[in-house]
Amino acid sequence: MPAVFIHLSDIHFGQEKDGGRITINDDAKEQLLQDAASEIAKLDTNATGIIVTGDIAYSAKYEEYEKAGKWLDRLAEGIGCSRLDIQMVPGNHDIDRNAITPITKFHLDAIREHGDSMLDMLLDDDVQREVLYERFAAYRDFSSGYGCALDVGGAYSADVVVTVAPERTVRFVHLNSALICSLKDDEGKLILGARQRVFTPIDGEEMVVLVHHPLNWLQDSDEAARYFKSRARVIISGHEHFPSLTIMGVEDNCDLLMLAAGATAPDDVDEKYTYKYNILTFDWDDESDALAVTINPRTWNFEMKRFERDTPFLEGRSERNVLGSPNFRKGAPPAKPILGMRDEQPQAQPVANPVTGSKEVDFSMTEDVRLVRLRFFRDIPEDGRRRILVGLNVIPADLTDRLDNTIEQRFFGKLVAQGRLGELSAAIDAAILESKSGDDE
Known part of the structure; x- marks a missing residue:
């Protein structure tokens, strides 16, 4: 039961300041809609959903998210998934810098200086906590609509689970690496915090971490990496606008795939930075009882003004990567499929966060x-x-x-x-x- 996702990052709705640039970027976004629909059609299936690893907007204004929502609706329709099946995490452009008051900046600077202890103290205070989250006002409204509300307690939030085989599921974990972003952020100065670093492993389930900033942007990167290596199988990030792929052998029969996305709409388009997105397929490899991740990287052909396969990105490696998956192997043995029975289309299902126990609002998810x-x-x-x-x-x-x-x-x-x-x-x-x-x- 392969689960197929369109992966976008750094779409930056609202970054264009002149009519010519708006026209050029709008054309690239139109070509992406056509390319994604065409590529999904070749798979003879519908997409399971859409993943956005941050920077949906450029200045975190309501009108930017309004445009983003309309475009994402069209993308979902073209690839055959529900517009409800869109996952997202915030980036640094999803905070309203105009909402950073002197008291907000004082808090952010204090967190950078004192780390987890200061962050935890502010998160435990109802009034001070809202000072941190006020910068996300427009993003919080937008993401709440999709069921990806930020966890105001500072934990990771809005888990989504997809079944890729009987007794084998993939859980998408959403992190907010922009929580202490300010007017200008230096590499290595941001903090996830302990409440986001700690995941609860589940037998028969492998985790895919969605986060905007790569680990090198975090003060607590070493400690975060220890949890990720132990308990996650894939990390998908954005922010740096240039794609990379690393597969790390953590220990015997245990791997970690780290995929950094290129920008869907970079600040400037040149020989290095251009329009990019990915088509990702998550599947179960029955021979090794492992998670398989297939990457179809898409990049802009400057001469032909269209998207095509980014063959150099794969650097000669196979597009399908079978990862050593210890949490799969700890689960109950998968039932053998009945010969001739057609697999059902995988569905992305919202589930409770195993750390916090439940979402902020627990209503029927019809x-x-x-x-x-x-x-x-x-x-x-x-x-x-x-x-x-x-x-x-x-x-x-x-x-x-x-x-x-x-x-x-x-x-x-x-x-x-x-x-x-x-x-x-x-x-x-x-x-x-x-x-x-x-x-x-």
């Missing part, structure tokens, strides 16, 4: 709920969501306190638990129609 959640948090701006909550008598009209993302998630969960999903959906429809009417005037 497709209808997920779709309304996407529309509420992604497609409705903050003031519009507030008007909806007032109209549904969830909050009083004279409430002056700002509703942060965590509170809004709780209100959303409350409406779902009360059986008011239909009312909320109708209110979203009305808000979108009103917004379009205002744009037409």
